[in-house]
Amino acid sequence: MSALDAAGFDRTQPAVWSLFGVILYLTLDATRTTLRQLATTLAPQSEVTLTYNPPPDGTDPVAAETFEKASPRVDTTGESFTGFYCQSEIDRLAREAGFSEIIHYPLSMLNARYFHGRPDHLRLHSVELLLTAVV
DSSP states (O other), X not given: OHHHHHTTOOTTSOOEEEETTTGGGSOHHHHHXXXXXXXXXXXXXXXXXXXXXXXXXXXXXXXXXXXXXXXXXXXXXXXXXXXXXXXXXXHHHHHHHTOSEEEEEOHHHHHHHHSTTOXXXXXXXXXXXXXXXXX
């Protein structure tokens, strides 16, 4: 955060942070530390929107195929997928870090809002889920 401070980031004003595609690569300890640092250094009413990945359990064939094909490729880069969380786990981590409000965005709601009526039937799957945590 010192680079942000040097660039003039005002910690007294609410901010919006994005952690899309980050949590999947972090260990549990690194996820805890990241969330705690954000929750304790950002101004009240700041928001962190992040994606998280539920453990592949075979219930969503698209998610299972995605991880089956992507994992070997990612593993060769030395940045393996490590941070899988079910909704209750990521919710608990965010609350323990100090976030006061957690907003989960169900896939059904996102699909209805952004993909309704598409002729190609494109839909979101449980590869990644979305939440916003408010300080």
